[in-house]
Every structure is written in structure tokens, then in C-alpha cells.
Amino acid sequence: MMTNLFSVFDPSSSLMNISLNWLSTLIGLLMIPSMYWFMPSRYHIMWNSILNTLHNEFKTLLGPSAYNGSTLIFISLFSMILFNNFMGLFPYIFTSSSHLTLTLTLALPLWISFMIYGWLNNTNHMFAHLVPQGTPAILMPFMVCIETISNMIRPGTLAVRLTANMIAGHLLMTLLGNTGSSLSSLMIGILLITQILLLMLESAVAIIQSYVFAVLSTLYSSEIN
Template sequence: MMANLFSSFDPSTSSSISLNWMSSLILFLIIPSTYWLIPSRMTLFWILMLNILHKEFKILIKNKNLKGSTLFFVSLFTFILMNNLLGLFPYIFTSSSHMCFTLALSLPLWMSFMIFGWFKNTTHMLAHLVPQGAPNLLLPFLVIIETISNIIRPGTLAIRLTANMIAGHLLVTLLGNSGPTLSPYMLNILIFTQILLLILESAVAIIQSYVFSILATLYSSEV
């Protein structure tokens, strides 16, 4: 019996030894094995999807001299996607629903972009704080607003991913806990609803990893 609703996200809930964070490292054991096998249809589909992502990220990155930069963002998309999808399986810890995981991804990215931008393109970064065509009277306020919006970017990236992962899992947990008290007819409806929610959560897992990597790419293109 859970003490509260959020205890399903507690790293030490499912076992006495807190090894649940190891779920994020399972990917490094699963993915390399595919390179030793004859390419299957699943592998070819995955390569096709990565090529499509590469083309999209290449368009967003304005600097054409940065060769291979899309590989980093495609890898980021893959890492977040696998962690989101693993969290949908029973008894597997959802690491992407914790701020310490998402903030550890967004904060170093944003910090490296800012350090590179201010040291390499200082004039461009200063000009980016002032929107083009803004009236002179509003310039001080616009600079403050742009500065604040720039500072909170890693927090918004982390909170967006965490909140979307928590929201769906909480809904699934709430409906699942009401199962033992329902009649057989209502239980069938509940199972059908849970299947629909699982499909929705799979879509959310894909979309949120895509949004995270796309926003990180856009932030990098600004510097």
C-alpha cells in the first residue's frame, strides 16, 4: 500500500536497494547488440527515423561549419525517448519523471551554449536581448524580460519533460488503484481505458523527447 500517490515515483519504493536509477543505463547494454546482428526491418526503420531527424536538426542549425553537431542532438533524442518508453513498462523506474534527471540534461546544455555565445559572439548575444524594431522607451524592460526568459530556459525544459511524464503516470496509477473495487463490467471498461492511456503515454513519450531535442537545437542556433 502506497503512503501517498507520488510514492510510485520514489526511487526506493520498488526495492530496498535504491538501484532504480540503473534503468537509465540499460540502454547502453541493449543498443550496441543491434550493431552485431544482420539489419532487420526494425533496425532499418530506426535508421530511417534517425536520418529524418538529422535533416530536421540540420535545417535548424544555421551554422553549416559545425559538422556532426546533429549527431549530438539525435543521440539526446534517442536517450530521452528510450528512458520515457522504458518507464511505461511495469516495475521499471521512470527516471525522466525526476527533476534531477531532466535538469542534469538541460542545465549543462544551456550553460555551454551561454558560455560559448558570450565569449565567441558577444555582440550577437547583446543584440539578441533587444528585439528588432522595438520602441526606445520599452528597451530597458525588454532587455530585462529577455534576460529572465533566457535564464529560465533550462528550468522550463526540465519541468516540461518532468510534468508530462508525471501527469500520465499519475492518471494510470489512479485508475489502476480503483480496479479491485469495481464490478466485472466496469473492470472491462477500465482495462480498455488503460490501454488507450498507454497508447497516449507512448505518444507523449515520443513527442516530449522530440520537443526537448528540438528546443535544445533552437537554443544552440541562437548562439
């Protein structure tokens, strides 16, 4: 039963034995260049205002010591995750953000690069982070162990949080949808309303999770300066 349940997330689409599963992550490239030769539409104006708001917020989180343009990588990360989350809400489109293959690919290189930069350039600062300010001397060895473990699992928590949230809503919608063939007309109407509400919830989750991923990545980056 569990194998069949999770099989909705298995890669299955192909063309001439060439896998098309991750092609959904590239569909956005067909829409992005339009802003360079069309007059700005309401969509572009709205999207630019969102990106400007994110830029100002990430700049505040990174602090005055951050390099110019360092917010661009986190804005791009937010945009990519948001797009992939929304693509997964369409029928018959492979939900790439529900796989650890994608989420770990985003989280792990970021964390490794932060750690390498921090330990090479701000070694004393990184050591100071292992012992929070005001910690009693007797608890310092334990705090070093706890902070080290919490630092080591950061890429895993980033990746698993995004994957689990994407899988949970999709599984619930799949489970409810599979019961439709055995329900009466009244119950099917209730099921449709429930599915629409769940779809609205999943749309909110798609936005929130991409925002959380980008903000946490920004906070991890701010700690190394």
C-alpha cells in the same frame, strides 16, 4: 493522501542495499551494440531512417554556420530521453525521466555551455538578441529584462516540461488502477479499455516530449551563432 499518491515515483528497488533505480537508463546499452555484428533488421533500418530524418531537420534548424556533427549530440539526447520515457511505461520499472534529477542534469549543462560559448565568442550577437528587431526605444529597457528572464528560465522550463508530462499520465493511470478492486465486472472492462487508451496516449507523449526537448535544445543552440 498526496504523499501516498506520489510515492509511486519514489526510488525503492535495491539489491544488497545497492540502489538499482537508475539502472533502467543503462538497459539500452545491452541492445545498442547488436547493430555492429548482426545483419540489419527491420528495427535497425527503421531506427536509422528516424535518425537520418532527425539529422536533416536539426541540420536545417542549426543553419549553415553550424559545425559538422553538431546534430549528433541532439540526436543522442532525443534517443536517450525517448528510451527512458518508454521504459517508464513498463510495470515495476523506475521512471527516471519523471525526476528533475535527470531532466535538469540534461538541460542545465547544455544551457550553460551554450551561454558560455555564445558570450565568449559572439558577444555582440548575444547582446543583439536581448532587444528584438523593431522594438521601440522606450520599450528597450523592459525588453532587455524580459528577454534576460526568459533566457535564464530556459533550462528550468525544459526540465519541468518533461518531468510534468511524464508524471501527469503516470499519476492518472495509477489513480484509475487503484480503483479496480472496488469496481464491478462491467466497470473493470471499461477501466481496462481506458487504461489501454491512456497507455497509447502516454506512448505518444513519450515520443513528443523527447522530440520537443531535442528540438528546443537545437533552437537554443542555433541562437548563439
